[in-house]
Amino acid sequence: MIQIKALHIAYESSGVRTKVLTDINLELAAGETCAIIGPSGCGKSTLLKILAGIITCFDGTVLINGQPVMPEQQTIGFIPQNYGLLPWKNITDNIRLGVKIKNKNTGDCGENLAEMVQLLGLGGLETRYPGELSGGQQQRVALARAFLLQPDLLLMDEPFSALDAMTREEIQNVFLAVWRKYSVSTILVTHHVEEAVYLGRKIVILSAAPGTVSKVFDNPLFGVEDIRNRQDFFQLCLELRKTIKEDWSK
Numbered sequence: 001m002i003q004i005k006a007l008h009i010a011y012e013s014s015g016v017r018t019k020v021l022t023d024i025n026l027e028l029a030a031g032e033t034c035a036i037i038g039p040s041g042c043g044k045s046t047l048l049k050i051l052a053g054i055i056t057c058f059d060g061t062v063l064i065n066g067q068p069v070m071p072e073q074q075t076i077g078f079i080p081q082n083y084g085l086l087p088w089k090n091i092t093d094n095i096r097l098g099v100k101i102k103n104k105n106t107g108d109c110g111e112n113l114a115e116m117v118q119l120l121g122l123g124g125l126e127t128r129y130p131g132e133l134s135g136g137q138q139q140r141v142a143l144a145r146a147f148l149l150q151p152d153l154l155l156m157d158e159p160f161s162a163l164d165a166m167t168r169e170e171i172q173n174v175f176l177a178v179w180r181k182y183s184v185s186t187i188l189v190t191h192h193v194e195e196a197v198y199l200g201r202k203i204v205i206l207s208a209a210p211g212t213v214s215k216v217f218d219n220p221l222f223g224v225e226d227i228r229n230r231q232d233f234f235q236l237c238l239e240l241r242k243t244i245k246e247d248w249s250k
C-alpha cells in the first residue's frame, strides 16, 4: 500500500521559496494503478521523484508498504519520459540493468528475462541497441526492465507521450497485459484523459500550482473488456474533461 499524508514541498531558487505541492493526501492499495492528471508545472514529476526517493527534502509522510521511502530497501521502478535506456548497452543488458543494480549481482535473470522478452514482444531484438529500435520498441524495453524488477512500486512519468496514437494504444494494451500478470502497484502521470481512464483504477486530478489533490475518482471502467469502444468510456472521458476544465480555470 502507498500512503501519502499531508505532503508539502517547496523549491528554493535564487533565495525565493516557491510552494510546489501542498497538503497532498492519497492512498493506493497494493497492486492497484493510479493515473495522475494535472496542469503543467503543478508538481507531478516532483511527486514521482519523492515516491522514487530521489527528492527527500519534504514535509509530511510518504509510506510504501508501511515504511518511509528507502530505495535501498524497497524496489522502486521508475520509467522516465525518455525511457531511460543506456544507448551503449544492448537490449538484453538494458532489460537486466535494473535487477543488476538492485541486487548488485551479475544480473543473470535467466528464465524470467526470457519470459519478459516474450511477454513484451521483444523476441529477436535482444542484441540490438536502443538507437536501432522504434519508440514503441524502446518503451517495451523500459517496461520489461521495470517489470523484471518486480517492484513494490512502479512509477511512470508520461510514459507513452512520445508515441503516435496507434502505437500508444498498442503499448497501453501491452502494459495492462503485463500488469495483470504481476499486479504491480503503479502510479503514472499522464496528460491524456483517455489514457487515465484506460490505465487508472484510481484517477487523481491535481489542481494548478501549488498542486493539491482536487478530485479522486474510482474508475468504474478500469479493466472492462473492449473499453475503448464503449459509449460509457466516451461519457466518462467527457465528464472528466469537464471537471478538469472547471477545476483548472479556478
Ligand SMILES: Nc1ncnc2c1ncn2[C@@H]1O[C@H](COP(=O)(O)OP(=O)(O)OP(=O)(O)O)[C@@H](O)[C@H]1O
Pocket: 011, 012, 013, 020, 038, 039, 040, 041, 042, 043, 044, 045, 046, 047
Ligand atoms: N530543482 C528545481 N528547483 C527549482 N524549481 C523546480 C525544480 N524542479 C522543478 N521546479 C519547479 O517546480 C514546479 C513543478 O515542477 P514539476 O516538474 O514537478 O511539474 P510537472 O507538473 O511535472 O510539470 P509538466 O507537466 O510540465 O512536466 C515547476 O514550476 C518547476 O519549474
